[in-house]
Amino acid sequence: MTDLFAARSQMAMSLAFHILFAVAGIGMPLLMCTAEGRWLRTRDPLYLQLAKQWAKGTAVLFAVGAVSGTVLSFELGLLWPGFMAYAGPIIGMPFSLEGFAFFLEAIFLGIYLYGWERVAPRLHWAAGWGVAVSGALSGVFVVTANAWMNAPAGFEVVDGKPRNIDPIAAMFNPAALTETLHVLVAAYIAVGFAVAGIHAWMLLHHPRDPLHRSAYAIALTLGAVAALFGPVTGDMSAKHVARYQPVKFAAMEALWETERGAPFTIGGWPDEAAEVTRGAIEIPYLLSALTYLDPRAEIKGLKAWPREERPPVAIVHWAFTLMVACGTALAGTAVLGGGLAWRRRAVPTARWFLWLVVACGPLGMLALEAGWTVTEVGRQPWVVQGFLRTADAVTPMPWLVVPFTLFTLLYLMLAAIVVVLLRRQVAASAALHGNRSNA
Amino acid sequence: MGWLEPAAAGALFAALTIYALSGGADFGGGVWDLLARGPRAEAQRRTIAHAIGPIWETNHVWMIVVVVILFTGFPRAFAAVSITLHIPITLALIGIVLRGSAFVFRSFDTPEGRFRRRWSLTFAGASVMTPPFLGMVVGAVASGRIRTDPATGRVVPEFFHAWLAPFPIAVGLFTLALFAFLAAVYLTVEARERELQEDFRIRALGAAVLVGVLALVCFLLSDQGAPLIRQGLGRERWSLPFHALTGLAALGAMLSLWRRDYLWARRLAMAQAALILWGWALAQAPFLVVPDLTVTSAAAPPNVLATLLTVLGAGAVVLVPALWYLYAVFKGRGAAR
Ligand code: HDD
Ligand code: HEM
Ligand code: HEM
Numbered sequence: 001m002t003d004l005f006a007a008r009s010q011m012a013m014s015l016a017f018h019i020l021f022a023v024a025g026i027g028m029p030l031l032m033c034t035a036e037g038r039w040l041r042t043r044d045p046l047y048l049q050l051a052k053q054w055a056k057g058t059a060v061l062f063a064v065g066a067v068s069g070t071v072l073s074f075e076l077g078l079l080w081p082g083f084m085a086y087a088g089p090i091i092g093m094p095f096s097l098e099g100f101a102f103f104l105e106a107i108f109l110g111i112y113l114y115g116w117e118r119v120a121p122r123l124h125w126a127a128g129w130g131v132a133v134s135g136a137l138s139g140v141f142v143v144t145a146n147a148w149m150n151a152p153a154g155f156e157v158v159d160g161k162p163r164n165i166d167p168i169a170a171m172f173n174p175a176a177l178t179e180t181l182h183v184l185v186a187a188y189i190a191v192g193f194a195v196a197g198i199h200a201w202m203l204l205h206h207p208r209d210p211l212h213r214s215a216y217a218i219a220l221t222l223g224a225v226a227a228l229f230g231p232v233t234g235d236m237s238a239k240h241v242a243r244y245q246p247v248k249f250a251a252m253e254a255l256w257e258t259e260r261g262a263p264f265t266i267g268g269w270p271d272e273a274a275e276v277t278r279g280a281i282e283i284p285y286l287l288s289a290l291t292y293l294d295p296r297a298e299i300k301g302l303k304a305w306p307r308e309e310r311p312p313v314a315i316v317h318w319a320f321t322l323m324v325a326c327g328t329a330l331a332g333t334a335v336l337g338g339g340l341a342w343r344r345r346a347v348p349t350a351r352w353f354l355w356l357v358v359a360c361g362p363l364g365m366l367a368l369e370a371g372w373t374v375t376e377v378g379r380q381p382w383v384v385q386g387f388l389r390t391a392d393a394v395t396p397m398p399w400l401v402v403p404f405t406l407f408t409l410l411y412l413m414l415a416a417i418v419v420v421l422l423r424r425q426v427a428a429s430a431a432l433h434g435n436r437s438n439a
Numbered sequence: 440m441g442w443l444e445p446a447a448a449g450a451l452f453a454a455l456t457i458y459a460l461s462g463g464a465d466f467g468g469g470v471w472d473l474l475a476r477g478p479r480a481e482a483q484r485r486t487i488a489h490a491i492g493p494i495w496e497t498n499h500v501w502m503i504v505v506v507v508i509l510f511t512g513f514p515r516a517f518a519a520v521s522i523t524l525h526i527p528i529t530l531a532l533i534g535i536v537l538r539g540s541a542f543v544f545r546s547f548d549t550p551e552g553r554f555r556r557r558w559s560l561t562f563a564g565a566s567v568m569t570p571p572f573l574g575m576v577v578g579a580v581a582s583g584r585i586r587t588d589p590a591t592g593r594v595v596p597e598f599f600h601a602w603l604a605p606f607p608i609a610v611g612l613f614t615l616a617l618f619a620f621l622a623a624v625y626l627t628v629e630a631r632e633r634e635l636q637e638d639f640r641i642r643a644l645g646a647a648v649l650v651g652v653l654a655l656v657c658f659l660l661s662d663q664g665a666p667l668i669r670q671g672l673g674r675e676r677w678s679l680p681f682h683a684l685t686g687l688a689a690l691g692a693m694l695s696l697w698r699r700d701y702l703w704a705r706r707l708a709m710a711q712a713a714l715i716l717w718g719w720a721l722a723q724a725p726f727l728v729v730p731d732l733t734v735t736s737a738a739a740p741p742n743v744l745a746t747l748l749t750v751l752g753a754g755a756v757v758l759v760p761a762l763w764y765l766y767a768v769f770k771g772r773g774a775a776r
Contacts, residue, residue, distance in 0.1 A: 060544065071535075081594075084518055088514035092511025096751065108761075
């Protein structure tokens with residue numbers, strides 16, 4: 001393993017780990033607040049129990065998100081000092097704003113988790129909303145930094161060094177709006193369906209449990225509403241990529257030749273040596289139509305760029321296919337569930353539908369990881385699109401495979417522990433409730 | 440040099456100081472968890488968990504703020520430190536991950552969880568292991584062994600030289616003692632029962648002596664280990680009154696502990712720790728990373744610093760009332776259980 005490859009792997013692994021907990025920090029507070037709001041309105045203790053239950057899970061997820069995020073902030077320097085020396089001043093502004101969002105999030109969460117008996121109920125609820133809003137803001141700020149890597153703005157290059165830096169223009173770079181929208185929607189989809197999947201599973205085994213029924217209804221509503229916007233915001237992202245990062249776009253679609261009336265390519269095996277994609281399903285004209293609203297529009301193929309400017313095509317194409325497949329499945333489930341709910345005037349709990357939701361549980365998280373793979377791997381060989389190559393940004397530190405291995409083992413262990421703890425919490429919630437209804 | 444560079448450096452050290460006083464003391468809490476002894480060991484642990492539970496994640500964010508100010512305002516210093524101190528920073532990060540997650544696992548696991556003991560040990564062990572590495576980073580920055588090639592501006596790729604030396608190691612141990620001292624002093628105020636207060640009082644007094652001894656060791660080693668700092672500490676006009684003030688705070692803190700005036704002990708201990716940090720900062724001024732990067736030479740362009748300071752100022756307007764409320768809810772007078 002070369003040091004560059006170890007550094008990339010460590011960065012990718014750390015981000016892929018962090019993002020799972022970060023989206024929980026964005027989505028879970030919304031669920032807790034909805035449950036607590038219903039408690040305040042109906043005074044049904046069931047909702048209070050649910051809010052406390054979700055808060056406990058959030059506490060664990062948030063802490064792992066916070067420590068893995070800390071690792072990331074240092075890794076930017078430990079692995080990519082060249083990138084930070086170049087880009088630090090340019091994208092420091094969203095990172096500093098993110099710092100304040102972290103503060104507010106941690107403060108409100110402290111009040112929420114430890115303040116049940118200490119602050120007035122309305123204030124407690126307001127603190128929960130504070131966590132939800134500042135969680136979303138942290139996500140938005142850090143993603144504007146990532147958007148800048150995709151669509152750099154707000155500086156000029158003089159003698160290979162950035163000059164005339166405008167931090168505000170850098171933050172409001174051309175990719176910022178589409179990327180933050182899509183990421184935020186994705187976070188709600190992923191959390192909504194993951195939580196709904198867990199409670200659907202519990203409902204399949206304890207069909208009468210009112211706690212799981214309410215939990216399932218709240219989480220599914222969040223996931224389903226967001227899922228309708230997944231393809232919409234994704235489409236906006238795709239149009240944006242086509243304009244600002246055409247190589248990435250060609251790789252997403254595994255499109256080799258520059259064509260008018262380009263087809264939409266599903267699956268297949270991109271062969272980088274032979275420069276063809278074999279065995280794919282092609283829907284004629286659809287790509288041009290989707291991207292430019294004109295079935296005859298021209299789209300550049302990968303061959304328009306020299307080989308060393310192209311990202312790894314197969315990974316990007318497959319990741320994109322996976323994301324779109326998951327997004328379509330989730331949006332389809334949302335439409336189906338919405339239809340059933342509208343006809344029956346109740347959240348659908350037929351067994352086959354519960355099984356469908358269980359199956360959808362992991363798809364949001366899967367799409368999330370796949371989407372980030374598209375963005376990050378699709379940007380290669382650049383860290384900062386068109387300006388700084390990844391290979392020039394890496395640290396001179398040797399033996400990087402050692403920290404990569406250490407952090408991988410550490411995170412695998414943490415992931416296993418979190419799964420065990422959350423399983424125990426969910427199981428205990430059923431038992432607690434079961435005892436009470438028996439008594 | 441304009442005023443922006445020193446102002447940004449001031450903000451950096453201010454954030455570092457608050458981190459040491461808050462997040463540092465949370466690590467110290469873990470030290471006393473590990474060393475909990477005697478008939479009240481469980482009560483000691485409970486007091487510690489109760490004290491840091493609601494606030495440690497907030498306190499921890501100060502570290503993020505330090506990093507962000509460093510890479511936005513002083514990108515070359517961030518790069519130099521990250522390259523040469525990769526190993527101690529990585530070890531500190533592993534400690535931070537283990538400490539934070541184990542603490543939360545212990546607090547939010549179902550009560551009958553079999554692993555409680557293990558979370559406890561991990562939390563406490565990681566709390567002891569991390570501060571020395573953080574201290575070593577500070578010691579290495581002061582030592583003058585992080586070099587950049589004057590011709591190319593590139594960092595000299597040495598990965599052990601700067602931190603694996605007597606002076607940084609002594610600073611690491613000093614940091615651990617200081618964090619433990621702060622925690623013990625805060626815990627005298629947090630503890631509600633008299634006997635618990637006595638437990639923490641004895642620990643605080645012991646830690647205070649250790650802080651003094653290790654401070655002396657660091658000073659003696661700085662002659663060889665950090666000559667520039669030694670000069671700063673010894674010769675400058677401000678240095679004598681500054682030392683006197685630090686010493687007075689230290690003695691005052693011990694005296695207050697002796698007299699069981701815990702609120703004053705807390706104030707003076709905080710002052711002592713802050714003065715130590717600012718003494719270090721002044722001793723190495725104008726250097727940020729001794730001896731090649733100064734506050735000016737490492738700084739980002741002025742408009743970036745101006746934006747950074749504006750964001751910090753505007754953020755503070757939101758942050759201060761929120762922080763105040765958090766501490767009022769959990770640490771204020773009405774916060775007795
Ligand atoms: C629940 C998660 C999820 C779902 C269902 C979708 N996406 Fe997505 N997608 C993401 C989660 C995500 C993401 C992980 O959040 C990414 C990574 C970076 C970003 O901006 O969002 C992403 C990136 C991303 C990009 C690349 C943006 C860039 O490189 O700048 C495109 C073109 C799309 N998406 C398109 C779609 C389409 C057409 C979808 C519809 C079916 C879709 N996504 C569903
Ligand atoms: C959670 C979401 C993210 C995931 C899963 C992710 C994934 C990845 C992957 C896979 C790579 C390695 C690319 C390769 O194969 O060479 C990478 C590199 C990198 N990412 Fe991300 N990324 C995410 C978000 C971000 C964000 C928000 C930032 C920034 C602020 C960022 C900054 C970087 C940097 C600096 C590199 C190293 C240079 C490079 O290889 O391009 N990433 N990331
Ligand atoms: C797209 C990718 C990312 C998103 C959406 C995101 C979002 C979040 C959110 C919502 C939180 C708080 C909730 C939680 O901890 O569970 C968080 C925590 C954190 N993130 Fe990320 N993040 C991303 C990538 C990054 C990157 C690249 C960095 C580092 C440079 C980073 C640094 C941090 C830090 C330091 C924390 C801890 C804050 C605390 O102590 O409370 N994150 N992130």
